[in-house]
Amino acid sequence: MPEVTTHTRTVPLTGATLELAWAAGTDTGKRREVNQDAVLAEYPLFVVADGMGGHLGGEIASASTVDRLRAVVDGGTVSPRHIEKALSRAVKDIVSHPETTDEGTGTTLTGLYLETAADEPHWVTLNIGDSRVYLLRDDDIVQVTTDHSVVQELIAAGRLSPEEAENHPYGNVITRAVGPSDSVKPDYLRLEVVDGDRFVVCSDGLTKELTDFGIKHFLEANADPAAAVDAMMAAALENGGRDNITIIVLDVNRRSS
Template identity: 80%
Template sequence: MPEVTTRTRTVSLPGGEVVLSWAEVTDTGRRREANQDAVLASYPLYVVADGMGGHIGGEIASASTIDRLRGVVEAGGVSPKTIEKAIGRAVKDIISHPETTDDGTGTTLTGVFLDATENPPHWVTLNIGDSRVYLLRDGEITQVTTDHSVVQELMASGRLSPEEAENHPYGNVITRAVGPSESVKPDYVRLDVVDGDRFVICSDGLTKELTDYGIRHFLDENRDPSDAVQAMLHAALENGGRDNVTIIVLDVARPSD
């Protein structure tokens, strides 16, 4: 089990301080030879990328995307505009790399960032593909992002039930990715900054092995983010670990509330 630690940052915002606590973990799983996931958890941006395509192509795609986004964090000014510029640069990196092709090479990208430029400040979730952002608020867990997948489109059209989706043969086929085939922009969702919120940002290696109820169970049982990500990773591996598993747990506290 990888070593995991919880980091904390106090942010001064209009209306009072916000204390953020987070931890992240990534693991190859039990059936894959390499880990094609990549993760960035650095205030104010918390994202997961799940690569695909060839033996090494997916690893290059996810790493390139995360590296470009790390540059945005280091430069300051995380916004939809700077994120999309970084994605564009990552696509060029993927195209120019000698070990990638456009035959299925790409990566998902999902996560959240804190936008403190407006009053009131707010969270923004971003998503391309079928990695997910969940929010636990007031005891209820909600999937904030919408999967870009064949199965999700079939469910949305009423041609597939949630039960049928569990074992659908196209369960791994996504309809949008960061890659050389086309220019894509993330979907964005804006959320209030609320005391007690807990975000889970994860690749589908977690959601293949744990239901939404299971994710909530491990959040309820583990108040510390590092304990929560380790418990979820352990459960995912015990349930089969069929894919790479990457998880961020991000907690929000507003002491003045």
């Protein structure tokens, strides 16, 4: 795995200063031959895409999606409209690529971005599929995004417990993706900017191997984002590394001016 490093950014706000620190890492894992995950961690957008599809299809789908979103960051304005336009372009890229003939080709997409154009800055999470955003705040860890999966629908309907879901045979079946036959509109959620927040954005390669409590443990044991990514990655690989694993850790420090 390439060396994971911590990046920082100072964001001036009205009456305050935001200090952001983040790190990202990805690993093929122990059982896959190809890494079909892709990651973009460039202020103000932090996302993970987990590709799926035969041959090279999943790798192409996730890479195309991240490339189109990188162009949004480079353009200077990240918003739902710009994100959805980029995803529509990514779908066209996927459909037109000669290696993506598999009907199951597509990718999850999850993450968050900082919206500073409004009077009060806020985070916006975005999600398609079963990659996840977690938030550690005041010693509590919560899964911010809701999985688009068969298992999650069964849990929501009261037909399956979270414990039963862990080993369910349909555990890998998602109900929404960025791909030829699916809507490219993510779910969005606004979150306030709070001093001390720590976010984890990850593919399901991490959550297959670590519980929410495990993620919380490694965040609390590692103040530096790069160290937290490395520790979680090592633990996920030690626990089996059954899938590609991608992790972003993002720390938020808000200081009054």
